[in-house]
Amino acid sequence: MRLSRYFLPVLKENPAEAQIVSHRYMLRAGMIKQQAAGIYSWLPLGYRVLKRIEQIVHEEQVRAGHIPLLMPTLQPADLWRESGRYDDYGQEMLRIKDRQDREMLYGPTNEEMITDIFRSHVNSYKDLPMTLYHIQWKFRDEMRPRFGVMRGREFLMKDGYNFDVDRESALHAYNRHMVSYLRTYERMGLTAIPMRADSGPIGGDDTHEFLVLASTGESEVFFDSAVTELKLGNRDVDYDNREQVAAVCKEFTTLYARTDETHDAALFDAIPEERRKVARGIEVGQIFYFGTKYSEAMGATVVTKEGNKVPVEMGSHGIGVSRLLGAIIEASHDDKGIIWPEGVTPFPVGIVNLKQGDGAADAACAGLEKALLAKGLEPLYDDRDERAGAKFATMDLIGLPWRITVGPRGLANGVVELTSRRTGESEEMSPEAAVDRIAQIYAGV
Amino acid sequence: MRLSRYFLPVLKENPAEAQIVSHRYMLRAGMIKQQAAGIYSWLPLGYRVLKRIEQIVHEEQVRAGHIPLLMPTLQPADLWRESGRYDDYGQEMLRIKDRQDREMLYGPTNEEMITDIFRSHVNSYKDLPMTLYHIQWKFRDEMRPRFGVMRGREFLMKDGYNFDVDRESALHAYNRHMVSYLRTYERMGLTAIPMRADSGPIGGDDTHEFLVLASTGESEVFFDSAVTELKLGNRDVDYDNREQVAAVCKEFTTLYARTDETHDAALFDAIPEERRKVARGIEVGQIFYFGTKYSEAMGATVVTKEGNKVPVEMGSHGIGVSRLLGAIIEASHDDKGIIWPEGVTPFPVGIVNLKQGDGAADAACAGLEKALLAKGLEPLYDDRDERAGAKFATMDLIGLPWRITVGPRGLANGVVELTSRRTGESEEMSPEAAVDRIAQIYAGV
Incomplete structure (x- = not known):
């Protein structure tokens, strides 16, 4: 690409509205333009990085055996009434009425819709295990959108959903996602630490957040500094091998690493003092095992080998694709500008x-x-x-x-x-x- | 991909709700699932074709020198008040209020927003010519969504916008789009005939629609049968060469080919009788030259070489990406199912x-x-x-x-x-x- 024919509107001045470095540099480098509070256009340079990140996410999902599809941005309200979340979700859900006065919403996540797809077409253990995912625009009507794409209202997310016949298989899916996410972030040049977290409105038993250390992070995090030394690297992981996948997860989750939500002072104090770290982190992904929460409420069942009809075991797994641009810049810049890792750079040179x-x-x-x-x-x-x-x-x-x-x-x-x-x-x-x-x-x- | 591990929910029965063959086969082949009237999930097989079509569109846009970016799905109402279209657009525009009671809309097209991006960053003839495009989900709240993805409400469209310093350059951009579209459709195995059309709510002087002949088409079309024999093929077109590009356009638009909106019975009757054809067609794209309609209303100006400040000359150019799946199936199937052209098949074999x-x-x-x-x-x-x-x-x-x-x-x-x-x-x-x-x-x- 020749710059004389490109559209790269760089700014000389620091934009007044940007409070953090990633937002400032994305505006200055002509990567984004705000169109409304928390809603951005991705100008050509920003779009190239976004596509690159999306591509890495796709490749690592497919490598783990997960199947891409695409759900729409708008969803019928009735689907969310089945799970009980329509009334629970609060004002962050953007509610819409169409010309026929039907209640709709701009999807903030897709547990209900994917469960609906599953129950419409699958009813036997023979079709399992199955993990379906998509990368699609979501909307959360944040009260105070800020920090550019880090806390936008319209944002691009990868969300995946596993369907398994029993708890053990579902936990393998959980582990498989953890490993695939580790590889995904490493390819982007990021150190993203899986930390035991709180499940929030998704619900469930097990959940880890992936956090990138940065002084502008929204979460306070507590960890053993040895955890930042762990690398997945190019090791050849067989995603169908439960023991191998579980061993990788164990390696990455045994050292203490928690967000303030799940922090345990006693455990933390047991770490040798020189390795005890308190810092801030940016959440770039989260994985959940929630069992039959949605399948029971929505009637998604499978017949087991033994002929029993059981609610399918599920989990969901998200990566904040658009937010990652901000996180990468927060983690990799100097006073002259951005320093893209090779994996996500808009142009290699x-x-x-x-x-x-x-x-x-x-x-x-x-x-x-x-x-x-x-x-x-x-x-x-x-x-x-x-x-x-x-x-x-x-x-x-x-x-x-x-x-x-x-x-x-x-x-x-x-x-x-x-x-x-x-x-x-x-x-x-x-x-x-x-x-x-x-x-x-x-x-x- | 092994079918035993894929998610391909084929149906044995013909779904009652499908009136046309493409809708029927897309449902039966497990390509889509309706989530609400005119709103579909793209199941794995459908998603693969959608991505393939999107990829061809991208490649041909980039080949023509056009620059990809990405605008959001939601837009502020105020932008559309500037052009006067907020009140004009009618009930097909999905209007939304956010939690702060701000008026928004789900973009049905992007003339206003792209003009806003342009006026924010460009003010000299030196940055022209420039064509920006994106492929993004749109929403039109059709009264009667039907025919599956052919007339959906949430649909994927490529829309591009050219910015030029004068009418002559803008007409070259128009021609360049026509040639790039011809190549795009040919790569998908389609014969799409450019026909002089009516400009509708976009407005403007010059416009052509691209129509694929199919008995289920929504438009009546009138043409000289010789027009269906024209092929762009692999000829090497230099998109910067105005004469060469104009010559290709002349070749493809000289023979009579019009939709019912612009049909001229006298001209039609002048065609030798055996070549006079009346048929039905599916619209798969449209190009517009509308000059300064939006740039004047929204204050998008450039300073010319001579130092004059003039409103920028514009046009817009759309391809119905999701609708193309339906059009291709309508044009290529038999009584056993779909017959994908090699260019867009979900799997080559x-x-x-x-x-x-x-x-x-x-x-x-x-x-x-x-x-x-x-x-x-x-x-x-x-x-x-x-x-x-x-x-x-x-x-x-x-x-x-x-x-x-x-x-x-x-x-x-x-x-x-x-x-x-x-x-x-x-x-x-x-x-x-x-x-x-x-x-x-x-x-x-």
């Missing part, structure tokens, strides 16, 4: 032409662009007639992890400069070597 | 194991599955313990264009059977040859 209009520089940039595209890596090429300083400032603000700088002086020596956004370190090399290095960096992403 | 549990057959099917996956072609493998007849009926109903049938008898001779869903013709060949043939078929898709 930026090209800065120091002397637009110079024949050699223009040709070298075009050559780099072509070579990168041939490797499936689309660069953002700043081909504007601007000063080098302005180009660098834009690249730093929008946070592409790598930059190739091309100028007549370097080209005379056959070199361009490759710079890491994270470390600020630069290295001179031939254009070919720069392309190879970028390809190598992204080969594992 | 099905594998039918005639004797599940037979060692050789199971191994051959697993081998085919693996070989196809290695070529990036994910098959749907019917590994259920079912009769051959039931497996064939399911494959025919869900409409995968190719089927590989594997049985012990063929394997004894080293062959499997490759069958075309469209022609019903079968050919015996080695498993390796079948994989190569499938790969060859999809190489150009």
Whole structure:
């Protein structure tokens, strides 16, 4: 993409309405525009990151054997009357009447609708286990939407629902989700710690939240610092292997890590003092096991191998897709702007032409662009007639992890400069070597 | 994907509520489930086709130089008061009040919001031309939603908006959209004829609708039969070349083709009688040039090269993404079920194991599955313990264009059977040859 043909409306000034760094940088980098309180347009750069995050979530869900579908944004109120949540949900539910005066709502979550889909089509243990998920826009009419996409009203969420014949299978589904989420967040460059949490309006017995440490987090968290060292990495997990999956979960949930809702001072004090940490965290996902809460209320049953009709065992599992952009920026930025992890960057690399209009520089940039595209890596090429300083400032603000700088002086020596956004370190090399290095960096992403 | 682990709830009976074949087959093939009048869940098979269509639309928009972003589903009413459409739009607009009693609406289209984004960030001819588009859920509160996804209330649409400095550039954008749409529909296996149409509530001077011929179409259409022979094919169109793009448009719009709204009996009668056709058509897209209708009302101006401040020239361009599933089925089916064109099929090929549990057959099917996956072609493998007849009926109903049938008898001779869903013709060949043939078929898709 050439910047001269792109729509990247960066702001020089700090927007007054933004209280936290992610909101400020998303506005300044031309990623979002507020259209109403807590409702945003995703401008081209923001949209690219959103799609990238969505893609990683999809890939890891499919890898875990979960099946994508798509439920609508609007739901009939009657479905929520069956579970009893229509009256319970309160003012955060956006209630709507259509032209026929039928009561509808903009879905804040989908337990009722997925249970309805299940009961309409499935009635035998033979069709289980089954996990269905979707990534769809939701609405929660927050009293005080703020912090940009971190606490918006219209937000994109992945929500998945498992259906199992017994408690043991449902707990395996719970564990499978935990492992798939760990991998999902790691691919985004995040350390998201599963913490025992409170189930809130979803209900249920077991629940973990995934929290990213950041000083602007809404939750106070208490943990053993050793938990931040755990990595799933590239280990090959067989999602059908209950023991293996359970062992990974045990590894990640044995050390103390809790939110203020479930904090236990006595347990916390048992941690060696130097590893006892109190910090703030941003919630980026939550998994629930709630058994038969919805299936009993809504009549979703299956016939077991033994011929008994039982309510299906369920859980639900959410990732805040749009909120993740904010969380990643909170966790990865400096005073010049965003620093995207390679996994979610809108463009893998930026090209800065120091002397637009110079024949050699223009040709070298075009050559780099072509070579990168041939490797499936689309660069953002700043081909504007601007000063080098302005180009660098834009690249730093929008946070592409790598930059190739091309100028007549370097080209005379056959070199361009490759710079890491994270470390600020630069290295001179031939254009070919720069392309190879970028390809190598992204080969594992 | 193995069918035993998938969620494909096919129905044996014809659902009573479905009046047209696409609605009937989408329900029977387990592609959709109605959640409220005109509001559908996209079950896994339907979701795959929806994503495939969305992907083609994206690719062809990006190829034409258009920039993706994403606007929210809900919009503030005040924006629509600026253009005067809030009161004009009527009962099809779903009006909503939030908890603070602010007036909102579920966007039926986005001219106002995109104009707001533009005026907030762009004010010079230097940033033009610019075309922004998104693919997002819309809502129109139809009095009588029917025909499944063909006339739903919540529907997925691609809508794009061009911003140009003068009328001539805006007309080029109009032409560019026409060509990109022709290519989009052809890739989906559709003949969609651009027809001069009426502009309706969007307003404007120039507009064409794209119509797919089908007996269940909502519009009566009049055309010269020669127009159905035109093909864009793989010709290399330079979307920046105004003359070339205009020449393609001329080629596709010179022969008589109009909807009943703009039909001219005198012109129609001038066509040689044997080429004069009256039929029905399904609208799958529309392009509009409306000049400064919104930019004047909403103050979206740019400074020209000469230093004059002028309202920006605009047009809008829509493709009915969710409706296309219905249109494609209406145009491509037989009495056994759907026949997906290769471009949009949910799976490129099905594998039918005639004797599940037979060692050789199971191994051959697993081998085919693996070989196809290695070529990036994910098959749907019917590994259920079912009769051959039931497996064939399911494959025919869900409409995968190719089927590989594997049985012990063929394997004894080293062959499997490759069958075309469209022609019903079968050919015996080695498993390796079948994989190569499938790969060859999809190489150009």
